[in-house]
Amino acid sequence: MITDDLKSKNGHLMIGGVDSVDLAKKYGTPLYVFDVSSIRDQIRKFKSAFENAGLHYQISYASKAFAVKAIYQVMKQEAVHIDVVSGGELQTALAAGFPSDKISFHGNNKTFEELVMAVQNHVGVIMLDNFHEIDLLSRILKTDHEKINVMLRLTPGISAHTHKYDQTGQTDSKFGFDVESGQAKKAMQLVLEDENMNLLGIHAHIGSQIFGTQGFVMLAKKMIAIAKDFKQEFNYWPEVLNLGGGFGISYTEDDDPITAQKFIQQIADELKSDCDKVPEIWIEPGRSIVGPAGYTLYTIGSRKDIPNLTPYVAVDGGMGDNIRPALYQAKYEAVVANKMDQPIVETAHIAGKYCESGDILIDKQPLPATKAGDILAVLDTGAYGYSMAMNYNRNPRPAVVFVENGHDKLVVKRETYSDLLSLDLDY
Ligand SMILES: Cc1ncc(COP(=O)(O)O)c(C=O)c1O
Numbered sequence: 401m402i403t404d405d406l407k408s409k410n411g412h413l414m415i416g417g418v419d420s421v422d423l424a425k426k427y428g429t430p431l432y433v434f435d436v437s438s439i440r441d442q443i444r445k446f447k448s449a450f451e452n453a454g455l456h457y458q459i460s461y462a463s464k465a466f467a468v469k470a471i472y473q474v475m476k477q478e479a480v481h482i483d484v485v486s487g488g489e490l491q492t493a494l495a496a497g498f499p500s501d502k503i504s505f506h507g508n509n510k511t512f513e514e515l516v517m518a519v520q521n522h523v524g525v526i527m528l529d530n531f532h533e534i535d536l537l538s539r540i541l542k543t544d545h546e547k548i549n550v551m552l553r554l555t556p557g558i559s560a561h562t563h564k565y566d567q568t569g570q571t572d573s574k575f576g577f578d579v580e581s582g583q584a585k586k587a588m589q590l591v592l593e594d595e596n597m598n599l600l601g602i603h604a605h606i607g608s609q610i611f612g613t614q615g616f617v618m619l620a621k622k623m624i625a626i627a628k629d630f631k632q633e634f635n636y637w638p639e640v641l642n643l644g645g646g647f648g649i650s651y652t653e654d655d656d657p658i659t660a661q662k663f664i665q666q667i668a669d670e671l672k673s674d675c676d677k678v679p680e681i682w683i684e685p686g687r688s689i690v691g692p693a694g695y696t697l698y699t700i701g702s703r704k705d706i707p708n709l710t711p712y713v714a715v716d717g718g719m720g721d722n723i724r725p726a727l728y729q730a731k732y733e734a735v736v737a738n739k740m741d742q743p744i745v746e747t748a749h750i751a752g753k754y755c756e757s758g759d760i761l762i763d764k765q766p767l768p769a770t771k772a773g774d775i776l777a778v779l780d781t782g783a784y785g786y787s788m789a790m791n792y793n794r795n796p797r798p799a800v801v802f803v804e805n806g807h808d809k810l811v812v813k814r815e816t817y818s819d820l821l822s823l824d825l826d827y
């Protein structure tokens with residue numbers, strides 16, 4: 401979101417103390433830039449909110465939001481846990497030197513090979529999602545003579561107020577064990593009977609880009625009610641209650657997210673009033689940790705003016721590096737990084753370069769007078785940008801640069817045409 405604290409110097413957008421126009425020149429565009437101090441700040445805000453609320457806690461960064469070696473290394477420095485949802489994310493985290501015992505392995509259809517990989521690398525916990533997986537894991541543990549921590553992912557029957565594709569807690573969802581129909585109890589019984597699985601606790605995640613505290617408080621209440629029910633039936637009380645992620649961020653001025661302090665305090669109040677022995681609370685924020693820290697720099701190219709209609713200003717990237725506007729009608733805001741001090745003179749559609757009419761990054765963006773070669777910076781692109789990037793139209797994926805305290809460091813190289821060709825074989 402465009403705010404007063406966006407830094408500029410000599411009319412140029414500054415990110416983490418570095419001139420963004422220099423970054424565009426040095427590394428080319430499109431370019432993802434992350435302000436690492438903003439990532440660290442957000443983690444510290446979560447930590448202090450938990451400490452103020454007097455809860456035992458763990459923060460597990462949901463790495464699907466942005467999963468490259470360098471971010472796992474920042475998470476290691478910040479002493480948080482991470483969660484991964486595939487063998488690829490797990491491999492990347494391990495290659496980054498991230499400690500395996502601080503990794504939670506999620507996913508609604510983990511393959512046999514992924515489960516073997518998780519077991520052999522001794523991940524901290526496997527988040528069990530379905531009966532097929534309980535069966536696979538049970539067989540792997542028996543064969544490998546291994547024991548492992550597990551949690552049950554439950555579908556609590558809560559519909560979060562967010563885009564349909566970002567809802568995950570409603571009963572009609574592909575994720576987790578349904579509570580209402582008794583699947584959750586059946587899963588618990590199977591896990592408790594398996595001597596190779598240690599049931600660490602229960603988990604639920606209601607969705608993503610959620611603004612109010614209401615859904616999270618409702619979730620906390622419901623999970624405690626479920627835990628009490630389990631206690632009666634199995635004499636089991638969870639060591640850990642994992643409430644997932646989903647905390648919204650401001651992409652535009654219409655978005656009004658809750659602060660970490662506010663929702664954690666409300667959850668704490670709810671939990672303390674509801675049970676004598678509050679479990680350790682884990683959360684899995686992704687977007688709220690990396691989203692606001694990310695900027696995507698583009699070079700402006702062509703322009704199309706149509707009489708009496710909004711003009712199109714095109715950039716050298718688009719849906720291949722940010723699928724969210726096309727997929728979720730997500731809204732973003734941008735600034736012209738080399739003209740921060742110039743007056744707004746028009747509103748334009750910011751179009752991408754992909755062969756799709758739906759490849760519009762921003763529907764209506766106020767702009768100063770622009771020309772080809774100007775640098776457009778789209779704000780708050782740190783989450784689900786690079787991680788959902790693709791090679792449609794055979795466009796290479798952009799590079800990623802981290803900036804902190806006035807220094808910049810390339811952390812992911814720009815894909816090249818020969819990278820694109822490296823998997824192709826002749827016929
Ligand atoms: C299980 C789970 N945890 C955490 C997250 C992270 O969500 P967000 O990036 O909105 O915080 C997701 C994604 O929606 C998820 O599926």
Ligand SMILES: N[C@@H](CCCC[NH3+])C(=O)O
Nearest residue numbers: 566568608609724728784
């Ligand atoms: N990819 C989604 C969020 C993650 C949903 C995963 N359950 C987004 O960009 O908003």
